[in-house]
Amino acid sequence: GIQVEQSPPDLILQEGANSTLRCNFSDSVNNLQWFHQNPWGQLINLFYIPSGTKQNGRLSATTVATERYSLLYISSSQTTDSGVYFCAVNDEGNEKLTFGTGTRLTIIP
Amino acid sequence: KAGVTQTPRYLIKTRGQQVTLSCSPISGHRSVSWYQQTPGQGLQFLFEYFSETQRNKGNFPGRFSGRQFSNSRSEMNVSTLELGDSALYLCASSRQAVNGELFFGEGSRLTVL
Numbered sequence: 001g002i003q004v005e006q007s008p009p010d011l012i013l014q015e016g017a018n019s020t021l022r023c024n025f026s027d028s029v030n031n032l033q034w035f036h037q038n039p040w041g042q043l044i045n046l047f048y049i050p051s052g053t054k055q056n057g058r059l060s061a062t063t064v065a066t067e068r069y070s071l072l073y074i075s076s077s078q079t080t081d082s083g084v085y086f087c088a089v090n091d092e093g094n095e096k097l098t099f100g101t102g103t104r105l106t107i108i109p
Numbered sequence: 110k111a112g113v114t115q116t117p118r119y120l121i122k123t124r125g126q127q128v129t130l131s132c133s134p135i136s137g138h139r140s141v142s143w144y145q146q147t148p149g150q151g152l153q154f155l156f157e158y159f160s161e162t163q164r165n166k167g168n169f170p171g172r173f174s175g176r177q178f179s180n181s182r183s184e185m186n187v188s189t190l191e192l193g194d195s196a197l198y199l200c201a202s203s204r205q206a207v208n209g210e211l212f213f214g215e216g217s218r219l220t221v222l
Contacts (some may be wrong), residue, residue: 033210035213040216071194095157
């Protein structure tokens with residue numbers, strides 16, 4: 001099946017810093033989503049982005065489908081940005097989402 | 110618009126018991142899928158239902174089962190619980206069966222003693 005790798009696995013930043021999270025996938029995808037898992041476990045939708053670039057406030061994402069990667073940018077980090085960020089894909093011919101192992105982001109005041 | 114609702118949020122069971130978890134999707138969403146999250150295995154797909162039909166199933170033993178009702182609400186059942194079934198069970202709904210954007214509930218955290 002498709003492999004999804006996220007980097008870095010852990011990231012510790014000072015409040016106000018910018019960060020880039022990466023998601024590599026091993027095959028063509030029809031769907032790519034970024035999620036933020038809050039401390040209570042809920043997966044919060046950030047972006048549905050199988051290709052192209054989207055922005056939502058301080059967050060933006062870019063997926064380059066032909067090169068099989070996606071990037072999530074967080075600018076001016078706040079402590080509430082802390083948590084685990086997951087990318088998930090569903091590849092062509094497979095309707096289930098395969099999740100990456102996540103990036104744990106810790107923002108220090 | 111209400112989000113995906115999962116009940117119960119927390120539960121504790123003992124080995125050998127069974128458990129039923131419920132998921133109400135976003136209104137208008139007909140696809141419901143279930144995922145298990147554990148520290149060791151990460152997020153793993155359990156199964157997916159669309160219009161009361163199971164369309165996909167992950168690599169889990171037959172003790173894990175599910176169903177979807179005509180109102181799109183879904184339940185999953187785990188029989189003969191094992192310690193390793195302790196996990197966060199997440200339900201997601203989507204408007205379409207294929208390549209749809211998934212929206213997750215808050216999860217049901219199961220502890221097996």
